């Protein structure tokens with residue numbers, strides 16, 4: 001049955017009445033983008049007029065765009081950091097927002113090696129929940145029948161800490177899954193997950209993943225869509241199946257739960273799901289998993305899957321070939337674009353190719369400084385009190401839906417290496433090299449050149465660092481063991497999101513140093529010059545991915561070394 005939204009929607013006929021309301025909302029917001037933006041800015045500025053931050057700029061109560069732009073500066077996290085620290089230390093005066101700060105959201109972007117702390121207010125959940133409620137109505141326009149089955153989504157919570165003020169600090173999705181908005185969400189036939197809340201909310205990543213995979217296998221025929229937040233997470237889940245299918249099969253065959261699952265809430269809820277032995281299913285999964293060939297494993301085990309709901313734009317594009325391999329090329333809709341600071345927008349054409357994905361700004365979420373027809377860095381102002389804040393994402397406006405700008409996510413600013421949500425920049429890599437190469441001084445050896453590569457052919461992916469060494473004492477070369485420890489020393493000095501990925505999430509594999517023959521970087525330069533680079537301006541690229549260059553480097557490797565153990569990481573912030 002089709003429902004008439006009452007508006008001439010350019011989106012398409014809604015699947016049900018609830019969808020009609022959602023699509024109508026999208027149309028209203030995008031048709032009146034400018035007016036909505038003006039209202040949002042007015043609301044932000046009037047409610048926060050008396051905050052310490054806005055008072056500094058002498059707006060004198062003005063809420064119009066011109067005064068705002070001319071008086072309030074564009075800022076980075078580092079500019080705000082001293083004031084954010086005051087909030088973290090317990091200053092409850094209205095510094096950024098007239099509404100009380102409810103918690104800190106910890107971004108995967110870092111500052112001085114630690115996650116950025118984004119102060120947020122409770123009311124933001126209404127806006128974020130509203131944006132979530134628009135996702136399935138858009139999907140339903142393209143994929144019919146999603147109410148006839150379930151979604152196998154691998155969702156996880158991460159560790160949280162408290163700041164000295166007693167406010168919690170945690171990633172935005174951890175906050176969401178633990179909130180009543182998620183836990184007591186009303187039943188929606190278009191949005192039923194195979195994973196029980198108890199599994200999603202278990203902080204132990206093995207137990208959580210194991211249970212979610214087990215439920216996905218038990219309900220395999222009902223699964224219509226599969227997902228994770230980022231592509232890296234879904235790839236990791238398939239790898240988990242590769243490692244653990246025998247134990248999962250044993251549970252299914254016997255109708256019992258693996259003793260490694262000790263979480264009381266999971267045990268209780270799985271008692272109801274895992275009711276009886278199912279030898280046929282166990283046999284089927286064994287048949288599919290025991291072979292060497294995992295091509296198309298997703299559609300073999302979950303034959304009714306219509307798409308993989310993961311973000312594959314930006315750095316995540318590197319996982320597209322792996323997902324295509326596992327799924328036989330199922331569509332990869334990137335449904336939304338969001339961050340700890342603000343949820344920005346939706347993909348209104350989710351079945352488009354990943355390389356064509358554009359997100360449409362939802363103008364009710366915050367105020368956006370948009371620039372047309374060129375690459376620009378997203379600048380936002382939020383109800384929580386960020387004013388003209390640089391998010392660090394580089395976008396290009398590609399068009400409009402009604403009057404709302406649509407943009408491509410181009411890249412994250414200054415990111416050299418990224419495997420999962422980690423982001424390592426050039427300065428961090430340089431510092432890590434410096435720290436590690438200190439271990440070589442007693443051997444009179446130094447690192448003369450280096451470059452890096454994010455290797456996602458291994459699962460999980462890992463950082464590869466190519467080193468060319470110079471030794472003044474050939475009789476006393478650093479041993480294999482010393483070079484292994486150099487890998488660990490590098491990891492120890494990388495930022496906390498990287499180390500959390502290594503330690504708690506297992507989303508990043510051990511760092512590898514590949515020592516290359518002397519003269520390799522000269523050859524690299526010769527190669528670049530042969531392709532038109534200027535000799536005067538040539539700089540060693542600090543990260544490489546171009547196949548001929550990789551081949552050159554790999555053909556010159558004399559030894560490879562891996563971190564012998566995981567680096568230090570605890571949820572507490574360093575320093």
Ligand code: AMP
Pocket residue numbers: 106107108109172311312313314315334336337338339340341391393409412421
């Ligand atoms: P966080 O603040 O840790 O939640 O990370 C938010 C960041 O993740 C954004 O600023 C983007 O860099 C990246 N991100 C989020 N959604 C997308 C998307 N759809 N495509 C590409 N990158 C994304």
